[in-house]
Amino acid sequence: MDKLIITGGARLDGEIRISGAKNAALPILAATLLADGPVTVGNLPHLHDITTMIELFGRMGIEPVIDEKLAVEIDPRTIKTLVAPYELVKTMRASILVLGPMVARFGKAEVALPGGCAIGSRPVDLHIRGLEAMGAKIEVEGGYIKAEAPEGGLRGAHFFFDTVSVTGTENIMMAAALAKGRSVLQNAAREPEVVDLANFINAMGGKVQGAGTDTITIDGVERLDSAHYRVMPDRIETGTYLVAAAVTGGRVKVKDTDPTILEAVLEKLKEAGADLTTGEDWIELDMHGKRPKAVNLRTAPYPAFPTDMQAQFISLNAIAEGTGAVIETIFENRFMHVYEMHRMGAQIQVEGNTAIVTGVPALKGAPVMATDLRASASLVLSALVAEGDTLIDRIYHIDRGYECIEEKLQMLGAKIRRVPG
Numbered sequence: 001m002d003k004l005i006i007t008g009g010a011r012l013d014g015e016i017r018i019s020g021a022k023n024a025a026l027p028i029l030a031a032t033l034l035a036d037g038p039v040t041v042g043n044l045p046h047l048h049d050i051t052t053m054i055e056l057f058g059r060m061g062i063e064p065v066i067d068e069k070l071a072v073e074i075d076p077r078t079i080k081t082l083v084a085p086y087e088l089v090k091t092m093r094a095s096i097l098v099l100g101p102m103v104a105r106f107g108k109a110e111v112a113l114p115g116g117c118a119i120g121s122r123p124v125d126l127h128i129r130g131l132e133a134m135g136a137k138i139e140v141e142g143g144y145i146k147a148e149a150p151e152g153g154l155r156g157a158h159f160f161f162d163t164v165s166v167t168g169t170e171n172i173m174m175a176a177a178l179a180k181g182r183s184v185l186q187n188a189a190r191e192p193e194v195v196d197l198a199n200f201i202n203a204m205g206g207k208v209q210g211a212g213t214d215t216i217t218i219d220g221v222e223r224l225d226s227a228h229y230r231v232m233p234d235r236i237e238t239g240t241y242l243v244a245a246a247v248t249g250g251r252v253k254v255k256d257t258d259p260t261i262l263e264a265v266l267e268k269l270k271e272a273g274a275d276l277t278t279g280e281d282w283i284e285l286d287m288h289g290k291r292p293k294a295v296n297l298r299t300a301p302y303p304a305f306p307t308d309m310q311a312q313f314i315s316l317n318a319i320a321e322g323t324g325a326v327i328e329t330i331f332e333n334r335f336m337h338v339y340e341m342h343r344m345g346a347q348i349q350v351e352g353n354t355a356i357v358t359g360v361p362a363l364k365g366a367p368v369m370a371t372d373l374r375a376s377a378s379l380v381l382s383a384l385v386a387e388g389d390t391l392i393d394r395i396y397h398i399d400r401g402y403e404c405i406e407e408k409l410q411m412l413g414a415k416i417r418r419v420p421g
């Protein structure tokens, strides 16, 4: 397994380009299954999760065509099997996103039940109950979700999400796009990636209204047409590189992004003492050499502070002036990075879903292990500012969500290299 070796101490300074959003690209690729013709999706990030989704399509008989600009053309009419196999689903839970489109477009689907993952049990009961509300017959047996649309296809339905679920909202929205009649989703997720998916469905001729609010109305249509769509920028990658500059007291300008989709994160960075300027598609953060100040935060569904930025802010608090409390309300086990940071000298106490972080003047480089995607990113951030070398193992977690992370950090002046394992 590849490893990353990082020598801390460099104050980052430079500009980088932000890639397309992984968590928009995955539902949008799944939604191409709804179309009645070829669809092209551009600005896809070069990530392992994206190749896994494309590999899943290949296994179902759809041969995506990748053009010179790395846009992917998908023609769902060539599909041969409606099964998403366990050996792929177990590597990427987001494969569950093909369930709704397949039942809506082809009348049936068999998708392996995604297991839990490092950060929590990750149930999919809301995905299942939403489809059942639309008339689907669903059995879960042998580790597979077996779903079948009723005679005449899925029917529009009212569905209330008793927990805000991003991919739950996305799965049911996609299914509703081709259902008969109107669907209303209440307590829906408001994430920008949900809005990007709705815009894509509408670009194919769908009728989705209210995405970005907690009530989304979808009027089913007979068919969805070919379209070309460009995925939105990744707000979590954006936030991660801004924190990289903040922890090292440096300066970074992130381009091809959107400052309006991570306002809760920008507010916390200002509270930590960062000097922020923004333009239509860029954000510049400058610490002017200062050490950040500790911040308190509480994760919650969008537009509140995103759980996917929690680990990165634990890294910021670990070397900040003062003490910060970080409360994780979305996932039940998302503090594993804390125990790796202890190895680097971080002063962090976990009590239930709260981590109390007392900043220290310096962390010490040490061998550590990545446990999940965002935890790995937080270990990279801590290593950038630690004294000496840090060796990060199991970095396949990082490659799932951060395109070319060492090249982008090297462009900012970091001393980081990948060691093939």
Ligand code: EPZ
Pocket (backbone or CB within 6 Å): 022, 023, 026, 094, 120, 121, 122, 123, 124, 125, 126, 127, 128, 163, 164, 165, 166, 167, 168, 307, 308, 330, 331, 332, 373, 374, 401
């Ligand atoms: C999406 O996961 C993201 N993944 C996650 O990003 C992100 O952390 C999460 O939303 C929260 O923002 C993608 O978009 C591919 P949820 P998702 O359903 O949809 C409970 C990353 O790092 N729940 O919004 O799986 C669940 O247990 C990843 O890029 C149910 O109870 O998360 C959790 O407590 C990690 N029943 C809460 O809802 C369900 O059927 C929110 O989960 C579904 C979810």
